[in-house]
Amino acid sequence: MRSSLLRSVKTLARPTTARAYSVDSVPSRKVTVLGAAGGIGQPLSLLMKLNPLVSQLALYDIGGTPGVAADVSHINSRSEVAGYMGDDQLGQALEGSDVVIIPAGVPRKPGMTRDDLFNINAGIVKSLCTAIAKYCPHAIVNMISNPVNSTVPIAAEVFKKAGIYDEKKLFGVTTLDVVRAKTFYAGKANVNVAEVNVPVVGGHAGVTILPLFSQATPKANLSQDDIQALTKRTQDGGTEVVEAKAGKGSATLSMAYAGAIFADACLKGLNGVPDVVECSYVQSTITELPFFASKVRLGKNGVEEVLGLGPLSDYEKEGLEKLKPELKSSIEKGIEFAKKN
Numbered sequence: 001m002r003s004s005l006l007r008s009v010k011t012l013a014r015p016t017t018a019r020a021y022s023v024d025s026v027p028s029r030k031v032t033v034l035g036a037a038g039g040i041g042q043p044l045s046l047l048m049k050l051n052p053l054v055s056q057l058a059l060y061d062i063g064g065t066p067g068v069a070a071d072v073s074h075i076n077s078r079s080e081v082a083g084y085m086g087d088d089q090l091g092q093a094l095e096g097s098d099v100v101i102i103p104a105g106v107p108r109k110p111g112m113t114r115d116d117l118f119n120i121n122a123g124i125v126k127s128l129c130t131a132i133a134k135y136c137p138h139a140i141v142n143m144i145s146n147p148v149n150s151t152v153p154i155a156a157e158v159f160k161k162a163g164i165y166d167e168k169k170l171f172g173v174t175t176l177d178v179v180r181a182k183t184f185y186a187g188k189a190n191v192n193v194a195e196v197n198v199p200v201v202g203g204h205a206g207v208t209i210l211p212l213f214s215q216a217t218p219k220a221n222l223s224q225d226d227i228q229a230l231t232k233r234t235q236d237g238g239t240e241v242v243e244a245k246a247g248k249g250s251a252t253l254s255m256a257y258a259g260a261i262f263a264d265a266c267l268k269g270l271n272g273v274p275d276v277v278e279c280s281y282v283q284s285t286i287t288e289l290p291f292f293a294s295k296v297r298l299g300k301n302g303v304e305e306v307l308g309l310g311p312l313s314d315y316e317k318e319g320l321e322k323l324k325p326e327l328k329s330s331i332e333k334g335i336e337f338a339k340k341n
């Protein structure tokens with residue numbers, strides 16, 4: 001998808017009035033971004049505007065969306081853009097949506113864990129998911145808001161309460177972990193980053209992020225020390241950005257890129273493109289945990305197949321056992337919150 005996104009960007013940036021794709025052959029798809037005026041929301045809205053699979057782009061936030069929508073709407077690409085602001089307009093933003101992307105909520109500051117965001121973001125996610133259940137119950141939901149390990153179980157509980165839960169349609173976006181693992185591996189292995197594939201499984205926080213470098217391609221003869229350093233850097237990738245931003249938030253640009261890749265994969269799946277596979281945090285039975293990130297095949301109904309972990313190295317097997325208690329308690333925390341509130 002990386003190359004097709006770049007192709008789309010290049011095509012759309014070309015100063016020509018000729019259509020670079022046939023609108024007639026591409027189904028109409030509405031995408032809604034909740035939190036569209038934020039650090040992730042703005043560049044993600046830009047990237048979704050560049051995606052030729054989108055016909056309607058709805059940008060919602062509690063403030064600032066008229067400006068973002070006006071700005072993005074001037075780009076000469078397929079989708080029609082509309083901005084929505086405040087509770088009163090949330091329903092309109094969601095109605096008829098095929099894919100809802102949620103980067104709403106507060107980001108980390110140095111010294112914080114993603115779980116420290118729980119108290120604020122859990123409530124935001126819960127209220128947004130309540131609205132999704134009401135206005136677009138069949139939409140695919142891409143959850144970006146942290147802590148993803150808990151916000152996805154919260155969303156599932158909200159949807160269950162509303163009687164509309166479809167486990168095939170709820171995704172925690174862990175694509176940034178894959179993006180990082182690919183970049184760091186390519187640097188260390190000295191291979192072309194565009195050709196690299198690395199599955200990342202588990203969850204999206206610290207040790208729950210488990211990159212499977214033993215399955216990385218192209219193969220490289222890295223030492224165990226190198227693998228351990230790459231694993232740690234991938235697990236700490238978010239913190240690396242939080243610290244570098246020194247109080248001004250967390251990853252936004254790389255996250256927007258990752259979010260755009262994942263949403264594009266969901267749209268391709270909906271449109272019947274075969275063999276669309278991305279890692280994502282979904283309801284799962286591949287371990288004893290009810291939610292787990294692994295490779296997922298995407299299709300017309302969302303998740304078509306949750307793929308297994310494949311062969312793991314001893315180091316990865318150890319990492320898998322280590323991550324389970326933390327992931328389990330983050331899942332339970334989310335479920336408990338949604339049940340109580």
Ligand SMILES: NC(=O)c1ccc[n+]([C@@H]2O[C@H](COP(=O)([O-])OP(=O)(O)OC[C@H]3O[C@@H](n4cnc5c(N)ncnc54)[C@H](O)[C@@H]3O)[C@@H](O)[C@H]2O)c1
Pocket residue numbers: 034035036037038039040041060061062063103104105106107108117121124128143144145146147148173174175176177204249250251252255
């Ligand atoms: N999944 C990932 O890999 C990943 C990566 C980076 C950041 N994140 C998370 O994404 C979230 C957003 O990060 P950011 O840097 O864009 O933050 P930000 O503060 O820049 O933007 C968040 C936006 O959400 C909006 N918002 C708050 N409450 C809302 C509500 N009820 N409805 C709609 N919008 C609402 C805010 O107005 C703001 O515009 C954070 O929780 C962050 O931790 C996740």
Ligand SMILES: O=C(O)C[C@H](O)C(=O)O
Pocket residue numbers: 107108114146176237238239241242250251
């Ligand atoms: O690290 C964060 O808090 C944001 C995000 O989850 C990331 O991985 O960059």
